[in-house]
Amino acid sequence: MTTSNTAEQKSVIGKKELRSIFLRSLSLEYSWNYERQQNMGYCFAMLPAIKKIYQKKEDQIAAAKRHMEFFNTTPYISTAVFGISTAMEESNARNEDFDTSSINNVKVALMGPLAGIGDSMFWGTLRVIATGIGTSLAMQGSILGPLLFWLIFNVPAFAVRYICLKFGYKFGTSFLNKIEESGMMPKLTFGAAVLGLMVIGAMIPSMITVNIAGAIGSGDAAVKVQEILDGIMPNLVPFAMTLGIYGLLQKKVKVSWILIVLMIVGIVGALLGIF
Template sequence: MTKTSNNENTVITKKDLKKMFWRSLPMEFSWHYERQMHMGFCTMISAGLRKIYKDDPEGLKKALHRHLEFFNITPHISSFVGGITLAMEEMNAKKEDFDESSINAVKAALMGPLSGIGDSIMLGTLRVIAVGVGTSLALQGSILGPILFLLIFNVPALILRYFCAMKGYELGVSYLEKIQKSGLMQKFMLAAAILGVMVIGGMTNELVTVATPLAIGSGKAATKIQTILDGIMPGMLGLVATGIYYKLLGKKVNVMWMIIGTAIIGIICAQFGILK
């Protein structure tokens, strides 16, 4: 089979990356609010993982479990992260001293920046153009309206998915080999971990919204507590809420009980004017 890298020791082939490309299409079929695309991502790369860990069942088990962590990205570029991830898993299978935690750190680091680019191009630009062309023709009663909409949006989207699958793995293999040989691997892992923490912090501020209408004083002279908290650190209450959920998950509390508890506490706090 044709290799995607000049390195003859690579396990993943072009055929495997094509399989990953096809598996990326139903990425959002299992999307949910707890971990979003994690099952879709794990399914997308699972065939490659089985090949990488063919003789190591325990390693395969750990890898599949590792990729059930939170993941969310513009779906049309998910295969790029999948390609890089397979390259890192391949290196992990070969090197005993490889830091497994760096794999998810790199995934977390790529989610935010790539989503910003992907959402802008695919959803903010290409989809708008496709809708504009399609609806203008559809309003005139032309069957070309829906057809052109599907073609204008989906053809570039499919090409992008395929290109990302190939280039993601190729970049991952070549770049990881270079930094491994140069001795920069530890610095690379540290940088990825720091960026990953920053991305998760930004996501926490954007996705977890907690605010209080409580105020100190009365009338026009009243000072809102939320304003004071935002002056200290924007999103502080959201961070506190996230920390509580993190602790509860660490103690294996059932997610359904957490959702029910959140709903009950939210209703009570809203009723008594503690939260808004």
Template sequence: MSFKFEAAYDKQITRKDLQNLFWRSIPYEHSWNYERMGHVGFTWALMPILQKLYPNKPDFVAAMKRHMELYNMTPYICTLPLSMAAAMEEANASDPDFDTSAISNVKLALMGPLSGVGDAFYWGTLRILATGVGTSLALQGSLLGPLMFLLIFNVPHYIIRYVLTFLGYRFGSEFITKVQESGIMDTIVKMASIMGAMVIGAMTMEMVAVDIPVPIGIGEDVQTLAGLLNGIFPGFVTLGIFGIVYAMLKKKMNPLLIMLIMLILSIVCAYLGILGVPA
């Protein structure tokens, strides 16, 4: 498989480095966790490139920490943000004035939109197609059923995953060059930061579901406390929980300890009827 991207390899990162990035991206989801989701897989895939770009240990450690932040991405297209991050790290390694916050902000800005497209295509389209073909053959007693399912799903997956590795790097390199020449890096960083904050906020609202089933009112007008609060300010209960967790993180509390506290309080409050799951 050949791509006309050789002209982009005029710095430190080579075609072989990107091929290695592709292979290391495959176990991206194997270390997924509830604390920071895919951060370990993302950082592990980038690690050889970071070692090459930052021969000095303090710079390498700083780069590793930069990518150990919360990150979640449809695993089948994770090579796109990975290779873009590699291009931005390459620019940072050669430019002492490069704003490293741009790397995190661009990653966060891509997280929501790319995952939306990736989930819709892989889970909502390709998987359904593969399952339909595989199931129909399996019901006829054919051993080709599971084989066709795996082929229909994984052949396009790996081709797209491989191509995105090079597209992401090329796009990232050209993007950085044009931005630096135009002098609008500060504006790009600010816009990406706002988009990243919006993505995190949307994820919080989508993934946190909680009810306060304490009844307010009498007769037909009775409603839960959560319903009353959310009626005044939509998402108020979720925002309140987010605020409490954020305050705990600001006090440098261990995220695992915060999760344990929330788990215990949730069980106790659910038993007492103070908290519940929205209907």
């Protein structure tokens, strides 16, 4: 019996668990927050798989904590990541040497590219088509307007959500089996970590905006301070602020205190004309 066949026999996730993950994924954004965004919805959706894969309570708790980390992507294709995470949790349960940090690294690496695909597919294309058809009928007084809008958008959205979940799980299972057999898991873990850090770094300028006011010089020769900083390195201040906040978090400073300090600094800086 090959290693791959053994792994397949040990698979404990069935249609029941996948169906539960699918239904729970509908609440992905119900607990959206500014600190970790979709993390609570992600953890909630993963609980059926976690409880099925791990028998010991401490293992279930550790897995749940893993999925409370930052996560944010287009909800309609987020289930592809759920499926891959489920496959990786199964692999972790089978393999004592499995690096659990790779689970979140893969999540972080995937959420950015999938968000780009999902936003353009659903928000930029499907919603526009559904709105155009629904609005044209509604303006003629037809009840089919809102009904068709709802159907044209939601039927593909729900179908894609379920297909992505099954594909993500099957792809993750077969892919991880091949990686484990080839002994390339350490390289995969390292690569996922690097890609994940790149994605997080790329998110800084799009999610954090800090503009320094004021100028050096006078008249036509005046140069804005912000332009000088951008000349040194674009988005230097947001990057420095991110590193500062990360350092505080590493020192176990409470997030609530960090938010209070940021709010005070922002208000005082605006009043003094710094920002």
